[in-house]
Structures are given as structure tokens and as C-alpha cells.
Amino acid sequence: MAKKFMYMNTKAPYGSIYALESLEVVLIGAAFEQDVSLAFIDDGVYQLTKGQSTDGIGMKNFSPTYSALGDYDVNKIYVEKESLEERGLSLDDLQHLTWEDEDEDWAEKDSIRLVSRAELADVIDDQDVVLSF
């Protein structure tokens, strides 16, 4: 039976290896057909921002890869509202991530769900496994 896996992303995209490692684990884990969701809290919300450039730091800009998550059937992406607001960000500052519903003739649907801290706590409570990066 599929277990509910949540990957919790808490750190800024560059400067440490956490964000990229998390993304790779998610993509690898997606092959096992579990019920996968992602959460972005604290500085983790920066991972999803639009218009990233890594020209100055000599690292690969892996932000385009988040757009592939839908292809991997990863379409529950929770972003914590308070974390965004505390950083002066809004949903408009993030990439528009979508997935296509095969059952509805590939209708494009939003992957990002903006949730409050309290709502996210409930979602976490419902998971079988939570992995924090």
C-alpha cells in the first residue's frame, strides 16, 4: 500500500546542498509510486522563486527542474503562507507549477497550494513519513 511521504524543504536553494538533494530524492522516490507531497517553509520558499540566476556562484541553476515535478506525478506542493509573508513574498513571486490530469484529457491544474501554518500542521499530521531537508 502506498504510504504518504512528505518532503519538508526549509532552506534557501543555494549555499547548502539541502535543496538540490531533496529535489533529487523526490524524483528518485517518485519511481516507487508512493503518495508524495512537498512542503516549503521558512527560507525553503526561496527554492520556488522565479527568475533565479546562479551565474555569479558557479552552481547549476536547478530551479527549472521544479517544473518537471508534475511529469513525475508530484502535484501536491504546499507553500506556507506565513513564511512567504515574513519574507515579503507572495504567490506571484513563485514559479507557476502545474500538472496535467490524465483522467481529464490532460487538463492543466495548479500544483501549488498556499496554506497557513495551522493548515500545514494538519497536513503534516496526516503523513506516514516526513523527511526534512
Add this chain to the structure above:
Amino acid sequence: MPIEVNGKSLEVDEEGYLANLNDWEPAVAEVMAKEEGLDLSDDHWEIINFLREYYEEYQIAPAVRVLTKAVGKKLGKEKGNSKYLYELFPYGPGKQACKYAGLPKPTGCV
């Protein structure tokens, strides 16, 4: 061991994937395919070019399941299935086609 392409010596990893993405040119695919006893047809090239475009857009080499689905969407159901892709790339469409395309081994390929 490096591979020889058009007089240049290109570095590959222990599984034969190009070490440097920018070293790629179509002749790389030809040389790799020849080593594995494969003649590249237009059908092979269609998938190789598809993978290169996918990488360009998403910065990853897709897992075979994802590749199959994406090919089906872009090139039609008769091509977006395992049978068609495995006939073209008997060592696995993900691994083999990505290698010819100069991409790293697919993410999610364990």
C-alpha cells in the same frame, strides 16, 4: 576510457555517459551507437532530440516512465509506449537514449 569523436578525445564516466554535457555533437551519438551495434535511424534521432530538449527545459534527464508519458503527449500514443521505445533502444530508452544524447544518467534511474 575516453571515446574518440571526430579526432577529439571525450571524457566519459564509468558507465559511458559523457562527463561534460557541452562536449556533445551528433557524432557522439553515432559513435556510441556503433559501439553497441546500433544504426541510428530518424526514429532514434527523434527520441534523442526530444531528450535534449527536455533537458534544456527542465535540467534533468527524465526517468523512463516520465519519458514514455512525455513522448506520448508530444509525438503520439503509438510512440509513447514501452514497446516502441525498447525496440529502438533495447538497453532501456532512459539509459541508452540519454547516453547518446549526452545527458547524465536519468534521475530516478536506480
